[in-house]
Amino acid sequence: xxxxxxxxxxxxxxxxxxxxxxxxxxxxxxxxxxxxxxxxxxxxxxxxxxxxxxxxxxxxxxxxxxxxxxxxxxxxxxxxxxxxxxxxxxxxxxxxxxxxxxxxxxx
Numbered sequence: 001x002x003x004x005x006x007x008x009x010x011x012x013x014x015x016x017x018x019x020x021x022x023x024x025x026x027x028x029x030x031x032x033x034x035x036x037x038x039x040x041x042x043x044x045x046x047x048x049x050x051x052x053x054x055x056x057x058x059x060x061x062x063x064x065x066x067x068x069x070x071x072x073x074x075x076x077x078x079x080x081x082x083x084x085x086x087x088x089x090x091x092x093x094x095x096x097x098x099x100x101x102x103x104x105x106x107x
Contacts, residue, residue, distance in 0.1 A: 046077045 054069035055062065062070070 042081060046074055050074055050077065 050070050050073035054066050
């Protein structure tokens with residue numbers, strides 16, 4: 001078993017691997033939590049906007065027109081969100097690719 005010298009302490013390969021696995025798991029959980037918060041925020045905003053747009057006079061139940069309006073509003077909102085997210089993801093990929101190309105040209 002190899003050891004890795006870090007500052008004033010010696011760590012075995014197993015300890016280093018365990019720490020890396022723990023950090024990876026923490027990052028994964030943080031990403032999941034951030035995604036959940038984003039989805040929760042989107043749904044809250046969606047409900048508020050579509051309700052304001054589609055329900056003129058709140059009553060005990062929605063009529064058919066209000067239901068159709070809310071469904072269409074939600075569909076448009078989700079489609080728009082997905083379109084923006086996809087475009088943003090594509091842009092990030094292009095920027096990363098350019099950055100990596102510049103780095104490889106320097107070497």
